[in-house]
Each structure stands twice: as C-alpha cells, then as structure tokens.
Amino acid sequence: MRSKVHFVRVKLNEDLDAIRDKTRWLLESIKLKKFIRVNDLVAIKISFGEEGNKGYIPPNFVRFVIDEVKSCRGKPFLTDTNTLYKEKRQNTVDHLNLAYEHGFTQDVTGAPIIIADGLRSGEDIKVNINKKHFKSVKIARACADADSLIALSHVTGHMLSGFAAATKNIGMGLATRVGKLLQHSNIKPSVLTSKCTACKLCIVNCPVDAIEIKNKAACIKEDICIGCGDCLVVCRDDAIKISWSETSTFMQEKMAEHALGVMKNKEGRTVFLNYALKITKSCDCMAKDDPRIVPDIGILASTDPIAIDKASADLINETSNLDLFKKEYPNLDWSVQLTYGASIGLGNLEYDLVEME
Template sequence: MDNVFWMNLHAGAGCSLEDKFGRLLKRAGLDALAGRGELVAIKVHVGESGNLAYVNHNYARMVVRELKACGAKPFLTDTNTLYSGSRHNAVDHNETAVMHGYFSGTAGAPFIVADGLRGLDCEELPVNGQHVKKARIGGALCQADKLVMLSHFKGHCEMGFGGTIKNMGMGCAAVPGKLELHSGSNPLQKPEKCVGCQQCARRCPVHAIAMKDKKAVINYTTCIGCGQCIAACNYGAMGIQWDSHGEALIEKVAEYAAALHERFAGKALYVNFALSISPDCDCWDYNDAPVVQDIGIVASANPLALDRATLDMINKAPKLAGSAAAEVKSGNVFDALRPEIKSGYMFDYCRKLGMEDKYELVEIK
C-alpha cells in the first residue's frame, strides 16, 4: 500500500496555498527525486486555446523552483496532438503554451515539445501488453533523467475520466503512438479538405499515398498506420478513425502508461490537480462548469493509487447544482455522465499489468 498525499485548498495568513503546495511536494518526495545537473521533464498540458480549466502555470513554476533548488535542470513538456487544433505542431503548441503562461518568463523553465516539430520524434519503450509491445513515447520525455507529471483530473470522452494514467498513456505518446491508441488502424481521408499539396505522399514511409484527380488517396493494403500523413497535412484532410472506443482503448492507454511507469520506476513523482473538475478534457476548446467542488491537490510516486484516491474523493463530494452532474446522486460521477464507458475498467486492467491501486491517504495541513 502506497502513500498518497493530499492538500485541500484552505489557506490563510501565514499559510498560503504556495506554502502548502511546497509542503505537499516535499512530503511526496520531490526533494529526493532529482540530483544536481539532472534533466527533469515536467509533463504538463497547456490547455487547448479557448479552454480555461487546465492547470494554472503557477503550480508548474513552484515545481520548477523546488527542482532548481536541488540543482536540477527542469523543463516543461508535452506532446503534439493528432487532431488539428492549437497544439498540432510544435510552433502552434509553443504559441499556445506562451498564451497560457507555460514559458520561461513565467514558469521559470523552457517549454520543449517532447515529440518535436510534427510529433514524430519518439522512442520505443518496451511493454509486454496484449496490444502494445513498443510504446512510442515523445523523445524528450524518454531522454529525461527524471519525471514530474502534473495532471488535471476531469472527465474524458473516451476514458470516462482523465488523470495521471491517461496523461501518461495518451499524453506522452508521440503522434504515431497516439494513432495506435486511437485507431489501431489507418487514417481517415477527408477528400473535401484535400488541396493536393502532396506533403503526405512525400512523408509516407511505405509509399501508400497516390494522387488521383489532385487528391491524396491511401492504399490501405500498404498503409502501416504510422500517422506521418496526419502530422504532415496542414489542411485537416487526414483524420483519425475513432473506432477504438471501449475496453481496447483503455487497455492500450494502460499499456502505454505501464511502459512509461517502468521507464521511470523510482524516478518519478505524479501530481493530480482536482480543481475545476469539468466534464470534458482540456483538449477541447471550451470547458463546461465543474461537476463537483475543488477537491485539492494530490501527489504520489504511485500513479494508479493516485488516480484511485483522487477519484474516490471526487465521487464522495456533493455534485454541484447547475452542472452536468447536478442530477447524479451517488457512485462514479464520470460513469453517470457517460454510461457507455466503464471508466473503472482502467484500474482492473492496470492491476493486470502489475500496478497497484491500494493507498493510504495522508493529509497535508
């Protein structure tokens, strides 16, 4: 059974939230985590443009300050998205990060996109999963000496909820990895958006794309599902086949998370921010009203126990009037919001992969 450390948001004269967060990080082991000169990846989600529920950059600044005090060299990082939005490539991603306060001037450390300009810079981490044998994780994340993961806990349209395991499994995957997670098959062509620029055909490693009537056409017999054409297309003409919902997606995300967990065994600290707990994830360009009150900040070296403890506290909290969960009386609020998804399956499957979700909750005053 592992310790999970939790602080609520009560503060007052002589005890600011910043002080309290510093104590939480210390008790959870941040001081002992990083040594002098070590490169520490602080995995964040800077929030899609238009979303305001993402984790405030000031929390990242405090983590940076503590790590620098240990002599470490922290950097902020995230991977690009599959879909075209404000974080689809490193240029747009950096601009969004700056807009949301995630850059050296405010957070005290540079923001480096983990999987490079178009999301293709990745390394393969081994995992003995049912679906995945090599998890394709953003290169800068794999190359870091240590990892601190800051995750916003909220609802998610495919996983039911998103916390640390989802941030590890989906949030750290490079674009080819995300394609594997989301579709497990091939890109979806949208010929009405294709302008015939041929960038996708030039990037396809197996020459599976031909031009016909000035439109790109994929040969699905040849396609290996690498995702390079999705990354290459600036016009949104190569999409994702969102056909991997349900158990298979949750299993694949868990397997990616297990690969990362193994890579950083004894070298990582995970932090959940149960604040502004919106029904949908921060990849959307909006955020609906929170479904429960702010629970606080939770940290542990055990990512699955951390998600379990955070979810337990959220489910015990009264649902907020006027929110999407106003009519939910009891049980898992995220399952009530999306009855088609069995979000608790994530815990069952992670345990099969050798992870543990038993915890002892330690409150930080």
C-alpha cells in the same frame, strides 16, 4: 503492498501563498529530493490547454513545483507532445505559441518548454513492454531522455475514457502521434444518416480528410479514418456513433500500456501531482471552457499513477455522493484504465491517503 497518496484540500481561487505552501508540503511529504539527483534534467509533463479552454493547471501553480525542483538542484523543463487532431497543438511551433498565450512563459513558470516529440511528432524511442496489445511502444524522445519525470495532471472527465488524470496524462500524453493513433485504432465511427444535416462540420475538422458528403449525408471512408474521434466531438446533431464499450475498453488498456512504457526507464524517478480543481466533463483538449461538475477537491501527490488516480476518483465520488464519471458517461467504464493498469504492474489500486492537517 499499498501505495501512499498525499493530499491537501485546495480551492482554485485560494490565496497564492497558501497554494505555494500546500504544494511545498506535498513535495516535502513525498520526499522529492529522493527522486531528483543534482543536475538531473527533469521533465514536467503538463497540458498547456487547447485554444478557448481555460481548465489547464495555472502557470503560477506550476511555478511552485519548478521552484522545488530547482531547490533539489534539478534542471526542470515543461513538456507535452503534439496532438493527433487539428487545432492549435498539432506541431511544435503552434503548440509553443499557444502555451505562451496561456501564460506558460519562462518568466512566469521559471522553466523553458520542450515539446517532447519534436517539430512534427517524429522523435520517439521504442520501449519494449511485451503486453497484450503491444510488444513495444513509442515514447516521445525528450521525455524518455529526461532523467526524472513529474506529471502534473488536471483531473477531468473524458469523452473516450470517461476519466482522465495521471494515467492518461503520461499514457496518451507522452506518446507520439503514431502511439496516439495506435491507442485510438479501435475507434470506428459511422454516420447515422437519418440524423445528419450535411452541415460539413465534421469534414472541416477531420484531420485526414476521411469524410465526404454522399447522398446528402456525411460518409466516412473507413480506410482513411484514424479514429481520432474529432467528428464525434464536433457534430451538433448526434449523427456520429461509435461502439462505446469495446472502443473505450481497448483504448484505456492501450493507454495504460503506453504509460507503462513511459515509466519503464524511470523507476524511482517519477512523481505525480493530480490537480482535482475545476473538474469538468471534458478534458482540456476541448476547445471550449466547460463548467465545473463538482466543487474543487484539492491537490494529490504520489509516486504511483494508479493509486493517485484511484484516490482522485474516490475523493470526487465521495464529494458527489455517486460515481460522477459513470453519471457523465453512462456508456463507459472509466475504471478500466486503473484495473488494467494495476494488472500489468503500472501501480496499485490499494492506497493510504495522507492528508495535510
């Protein structure tokens, strides 16, 4: 069976009234009312962006979705989970402060924020999935407890998975720190001592103090490393290496299995909106404001995370006239998350695109 993906062309700098009308068209086309019962607690999953990053979905765009949920008489709340790595979203207090700084206040969005995995990411629910990597996965509690889920995903590239949208937003983004850790557990970085300048940037950024300087070069203690990839991101001398293909494949498969766990108690209660706007090489977890790698495409809506991600990538690649994510990350196969996701029943690779006229 083919899935439906609804699509409107949008530019980030377009008139706000037009964006509100287009968002409304998308949610009417998808029949939002079918997914939200009166008084449902509706989790709106979003990334509030890392400090210094401006790629996140603008709070006033989020307001348009919140208003539609309220018109279905649902009770929406914005949600995300705490991060594995150091920066400003590692615990709920810092995370909320950053979200407010980025404009996600209740007067702007119309909804409160609940960080789904609790103060220090200890609040989860075990969901049995019985798949290749995991028999069960741990999902952030507030999301699992919510009656319905709407995932708002900014479509970007990603340094470990090559491509990030709905599957990553719920698979990685609704796992607790333990779940994130398990998804990264195949990432085993090592140091190319010939390139290392002993600048210590990786040491400062390693969340678990797994790096030390030995013989004038960084040295990673394998037994302590949690595979978060932060050292790889911050090293300016290209001195950290990992085995890309194997690492990325396993991580994407594990991410898809976590996404399946998120969806498990939400059958008929999950909607996805992908924002293919200000598409950047890195995701919004990076503490920097990347330039666009392709012109704005638009917003997509579907009930199928695989179909909406496939449609998003297809539209981007069509506009770029090449496989853009392969070009940006030649060592990775970004499509693993979709093919594997489809193989475990997360969604369909086949879809029909319904475009607003």
